[in-house]
Amino acid sequence: MSILALAVKSLLSRRTTAVLVILSIGLSVALLLGVERLRTQARASFANTISGTDLVVGARTGATALLLHSVFRIGYATNNVSWTSYQEIARHPRVRWTIPLSLGDSHRGFAVLGTSLDYFRHYRYARTHGLELAAGRVFDDVYDAVVGADVARELGYHVGKSIVVAHGAVDAGLSLHDDKPFRVVGVLRKTGTPVDRTVHVTLAGLEAIHLDWQSGMRVPGATVSADEARHHDLTPRSITAFLIGLDSRTAVFHVQRFVNEYRREPLLAILPGVVLQELWDAIGVAEQALLAVSALVALVGLCGMVTALLTGLNERRREMAILRSVGARPRHVLTLIVGEATALATTGIALGVALLYLALVVVRDVIQTRLGLSIEIGLPSRHEWLLLGAVLLASFVAGLWPAMRAYRQSLADGMMVHV
């Protein structure tokens, strides 16, 4: 039996203290890992919001504002892009596809997005995932609507449901386009992106409901019925923004310059990946703080361990003297205490990992539905292993302190302690 077996037996003899120490280390490790996992999942989910789009184009504004508005449906655009400019840029030889986006209206708190069929064809998220229908079909008629998964679930919508769009981002129930209702023809599968919380309608439909409106007000007397509207020219005069896919990534900066220097009106083209990264770096400070706090909690757990080991030393002077008398060297005493610290930490870490997985299984559905974050229950990542290694290393180093003390004590006492 080695000196480490002695350490384990010694710990077992002080079970209550050992269990409490293990519990505190376990809980702090679980917290540390949990925060880390939430952090990476949030970051991944954020970065996965939009993929495959090379450029986002809108009227000249801040890059972040454009991204927030066009991709996250947060805030609103002050200016639009004219249809002719859009058409001209879309005809650029390096542009392979475009998705027009027209925002500004809402339906019961969800954003209403006017777009074309290219949206369903080219929109990508989480690297390569395309949009898929859970039920129904995509647009066919002017008044067709396709709703995101959250919209369908929260409002209980299904194919065939008739819906009314409210004018403006806030649905106050006052300015409703209730004369021209849309019909839900499709429900999208869950994506974990803002698409889930969007009501998609045709650009023509959006144009139709605004035929008899001006400056956000219904024009008195000039009512155009839903069917009459079909005979009007429903080509929009402007859109809010559009997404561009290029024939090759190498053309990104070329086309970006082309858009930014566009003469007819001031436009801005952004690389969504770059701006997403900038945005995350800005809000990442909070996330770093969270990680720092959980690291401190882990430190507190280790402090508890050191306290328990240190307070035990005095009553163990006798034990050390006995060990010295049977031939244990001071370095054995050192190994014994460091061994105890490491055994406590290892068990604590194992408990922490177990607690984390238990918690993940329990709360995964809640997080998925409440936060829209999909948590994967996979093996610990490389970074997580590094964190666990850091905790183990810290416990080893922390254990050296009481161990050095026991070492010096046993050198001074020799084996003749008179207690």
Next chain:
Amino acid sequence: MSEPVIEARDLEFGWTPDQPLLRVERLAIPAGQRVFVHGPSGSGKSSLLSLLAGVVAPQRGSLQILGTEIPRLPGAARDAFRADHFGIIFQLFNLVPYLSVIENVTLPCRFSARRRRQVEGCGGAEREAARLLEHLDLGAEARSRRAVTRLSVGQQQRVAAARALIGRPEIVLADEPTSALDSDRREAFLRLLFRECESEAATLLLVSHDRTLERLFDRTLPLADLGVPSLQPVA
């Protein structure tokens, strides 16, 4: 007469160098002898045992154990030497509380390769421990899984004796091992200890302030009680 197991010349030791506590002009202890070291408390009995076991080093003089000059050895070698050649019994609290009786007895075999080899010839450390405990009337305790802290003081001292003897070390040092026992138990314990030391061919040095035990030993080393104590040359 064979080579002495312990041989000291002009040995001087003090916890502070200018205040010698113990002076030994000449001392030779032959193998197998039972030596009673007597003196009142503060006379340097424990210091003598620490010196012999190589826990502390003398300020001057020569100390040979089994022909090895102990003070010249480096610290780690002294620890190893002690583990190999000494069995030690304390006054009280001899046992590691979280180990079983057998584990306490076999403890020296964990640290000393020599003693491990010695017990291998007898069927392993645990069998040898059981045998020694049986000899010391602790057969039942050895087999039970009872915590060592639940044993009586006398039983604990006998477990300590078994631990001191396992793996046949040449020298057994006992520091007041009977002071916590009833007077009628003392002699019984010593007789058991003597018997086992004899059968293991171990030299025994026992320190005590209790003169009534003196008659049981081959020889007495008195430590004077005043001034600088000195062990006088003894035949």
